[in-house]
Amino acid sequence: MSATSPAxxxxxxxxxxxxxxxxxxxxxxxxxxxxxGIALGLLARSLGASATNHTPLxxxxxxxxxxxVTLLRAAxxxxxFTAIVASISNLRRVQNAARLAGQTILWFAITAFIAVxxxxxxxxxxxxxxxxxxxxxxxxxxxxxxxxxxxxxxxPQNFLGLxxxxxxxxxxxxxxxxxxxxxxxxxxxxxxxxxxxxxxxRKAEPFLVFTESLLKVIQRVLWWIIxxxxxxxxxxxxxxxxxxxxxxxxxxxxxxxxIYIGLxxxxxxxxxxILKSNRLxxxxxxxxxxxxxxxxxxxxxSIGTLPLTQRVTERNLGVxxxxxxxxxxxxxxxxxxxxAAIYPAxxxxxxxxxxxxxxxxxQYLMIIVVSVVGSAATAGxxxxxxxxxxxxxxxxxxxxxxxxxxAIDPILDMGRTAVNVxxxxxxxxxxxxxxxxxxxxxxxAPRDGQPFAEDLDDDRDDDLASREARSLATVSLxxxxxxxxxxxxxxxTR
Numbered sequence: 131m132s133a134t135s136p137a138x139x140x141x142x143x144x145x146x147x148x149x150x151x152x153x154x155x156x157x158x159x160x161x162x163x164x165x166x167g168i169a170l171g172l173l174a175r176s177l178g179a180s181a182t183n184h185t186p187l188x189x190x191x192x193x194x195x196x197x198x199v200t201l202l203r204a205a206x207x208x209x210x211f212t213a214i215v216a217s218i219s220n221l222r223r224v225q226n227a228a229r230l231a232g233q234t235i236l237w238f239a240i241t242a243f244i245a246v247x248x249x250x251x252x253x254x255x256x257x258x259x260x261x262x263x264x265x266x267x268x269x270x271x272x273x274x275x276x277x278x279x280x281x282x283x284x285x286p287q288n289f290l291g292l293x294x295x296x297x298x299x300x301x302x303x304x305x306x307x308x309x310x311x312x313x314x315x316x317x318x319x320x321x322x323x324x325x326x327x328x329x330x331x332r333k334a335e336p337f338l339v340f341t342e343s344l345l346k347v348i349q350r351v352l353w354w355i356i357x358x359x360x361x362x363x364x365x366x367x368x369x370x371x372x373x374x375x376x377x378x379x380x381x382x383x384x385x386x387x388x389i390y391i392g393l394x395x396x397x398x399x400x401x402x403x404i405l406k407s408n409r410l411x412x413x414x415x416x417x418x419x420x421x422x423x424x425x426x427x428x429x430x431x432s433i434g435t436l437p438l439t440q441r442v443t444e445r446n447l448g449v450x451x452x453x454x455x456x457x458x459x460x461x462x463x464x465x466x467x468x469x470a471a472i473y474p475a476x477x478x479x480x481x482x483x484x485x486x487x488x489x490x491x492x493q494y495l496m497i498i499v500v501s502v503v504g505s506a507a508t509a510g511x512x513x514x515x516x517x518x519x520x521x522x523x524x525x526x527x528x529x530x531x532x533x534x535x536x537a538i539d540p541i542l543d544m545g546r547t548a549v550n551v552x553x554x555x556x557x558x559x560x561x562x563x564x565x566x567x568x569x570x571x572x573x574x575a576p577r578d579g580q581p582f583a584e585d586l587d588d589d590r591d592d593d594l595a596s597r598e599a600r601s602l603a604t605v606s607l608x609x610x611x612x613x614x615x616x617x618x619x620x621x622x623t624r
Contacts, residue, residue, distance in 0.1 A: 160424045163363035167191070167428075170364070171371025181373045191368035198362025201355050202434040205348065209437055211320045212345035213455035218324030219338045230565060234457050237557045238465050239502050241404070245396050245467040245549075246501035249475025250494055252392050258385035258476065259483025262534070317459060345455075352437040359425055359438070366428045370540060382538050385480050392472040393545045401556055408563050410573070417577045418446030419555040426551035430543045432469075435551050436462045442555060446577070448569030449558045457561070461554035466517075468546030468553075471501045474521040481522060481531030493525050500524050 170191060179188035327334040402412040416423075422439040429435055440458040443449045449457075475497050482489050500521050522529055535542075562568035 159360040160363055160421065163360040164367055164424075164428065167364040167367030168371055171368040174368070174372045179372045188369070188372045191365050191372060194365025195362060195367075195369045196365075198355075198358070198365060199429055199431060199434050201362075202429070202431070202437060205352050205355060205437055206433055207316055208344070208348050209352065209440075210316050210459045211323075212341050212348060213440070213459060214317060214320035215324040215327065215341045216338070216345050217452050217455035218321065218328065219342070226565060230453055230561060231456070233561045233564065234460065234557060237560055238461070241396075241400070241467055241553055241557065242465075242471045242502045243498065244400055245392070245471035246475045246498050248392050248395055248400070249472040249501075250479065250497060252388045253476045253479030253483075256384060256388045256391075257483060258382075258388045259480040259485075261384040262382060262480070262484055317463060349441075352441070356438050356441065359421075363425065363428045366430075370428075370544070373540070382535065385476070385535070386538055386542060388476050388480075389473060389542050390545050392476060393468055393549045396467055396472065397549050397552055401552060404556070404560060408560055410559070410563055414574055415447065415556070415559065418442055418573070419552060422555060423548050423552050427544045427548040430540065430547050432462045432466065432547055432550045432554065435547070439551050439554050443558055446572070447555060447559045448572035449562045450567050450569070453562065453567070454558055457558040458554055461557060465554050465557060466546075466550045468549035469543075470517045472549070473542065473546055474501060474518045477518050477531075477535060478521050478525060478527060481527050481534070482525075484531060484534065485528060487527065489525070496524055497521060 170187065174185060174187040174191065177185055177187065179185040327338055401415075405412050405415050419439075419442050422435055422442045425438050426432065426435040432439075436459060439462065440454055443454045443458050444451050478497055479489070481487075501517075518532055518535075519529055522531065559568065559573075
């Protein structure tokens with residue numbers, strides 16, 4: 131596969147005025163939605179809205195935000211399943227498929243190691259636990275992560291990893307059920323189906339063709355959902371301001387500051403250094419990945435942002451579709467430099483300092499090991515909280531310390547998720563560059579503010595189809611040569 135794609139169809143010249151280009155820019159629309167959301171949230175609070183006191187404006191913001199996240203989550207399961215099955219079928223045509231997977235996992239570990247090291251240094255330098263407010267009250271975590279639960283969670287409970295949770299209302303006795311899914315189980319099932327389809331050979335071709343067609347339909351639906359992201363952003367950020375406000379940062383200001391300093395160092399220092407060391411433009415990376423980073427910040431969900439992350443990785447950063455559809459969903463469940471590296475490192479040190487516990491050198495080493503190895507334990511659960519309880523239980527620190535931090539967790543989760551999403555787009559880009567399969571023309575192309583325009587989708591599909599046609603022709607010729615050679619050997623034997 132070449133580093134650059136074939137010549138694309140000439141597109142009609144862009145005749146939009148400069149003002150219209152700005153107004154129709156996806157990034158500009160997201161920024162405007164952020165500002166309006168904050169303003170409407172503050173307005174709702176000034177009118178008496180809070181986490182316990184609802185008003186029409188606050189309810190409207192909450193409904194808009196939750197409805198958009200629900201739409202994104204609804205598309206995740208079919209996207210992951212079809213994308214992984216299709217990507218496995220595509221990877222069979224790439225000679226270095228195993229190397230791509232190995233390089234992906236290696237870079238996941240490298241960046242996680244750097245992030246957790248930064249978290250440990252910040253925890254020791256800033257001492258957030260020693261500076262915490264006196265009004266903090268320990269509490270029980272609402273979920274606990276363990277290594278055993280992680281291993282059990284790998285076993286699919288059903289075909290699509292769906293989970294049904296029922297609860298009874300103490301007052302009315304009514305039973306309500308909610309349906310969720312374990313993303314890691316979905317990946318396990320999809321990988322098994324994809325590998326089985328490859329083993330089945332030609333008899334599975336109709337299934338693979340159907341899966342690729344279904345993936346194309348799902349991606350088009352996702353394009354429609356992504357187009358209304360500014361509206362969802364407005365509701366999400368406005369509802370967050372109403373529910374949590376900014377005053378909760380008072381007693382945990384040093385802790386929150388340490389987290390955000392660490393996130394900023396990883397996002398704006400570590401990632402650019404990695405890009406530069408691989409001869410990639412930092413500006414082009416951020417301009418390409420920024421729509422997904424912005425949506426991750428306001429949605430607080432790597433899984434909910436997955437459709438957009440995958441699209442910017444392919445459309446803006448030039449990562450081949452077959453590889454991106456494998457690496458990005460995997461990264462959305464296991465590549466979490468914010469939730470699984472910086473946050474548990476700083477939080478574990480915070481808990482130890484708050485309770486006056488002196489950590490030994492080997493415990494700091496365990497923080498690094500748990501962050502690098504155990505980030506997959508956050509898949510399909512409550513993210514950073516599970517990772518933190520896993521870290522505390524491994525170190526023998528009191529789990530009640532998690533309750534100290536729950537008050538401001540949503541505010542921290544915004545920054546954590548933004549860094550998670552940035553890393554999930556970074557690693558496939560780096561690996562593609564190192565393996566010389568990155569579409570350099572697409573990566574360095576000017577951003578026109580319409581990264582999800584349908585004509586771009588069609589052009590990329592045409593390019594991919596032409597490359598696959600040539601690959602299939604080569605494979606067919608090779609298979610024909612092998613069959614003829616086998617027949618000649620059999621004739622000689624007879």
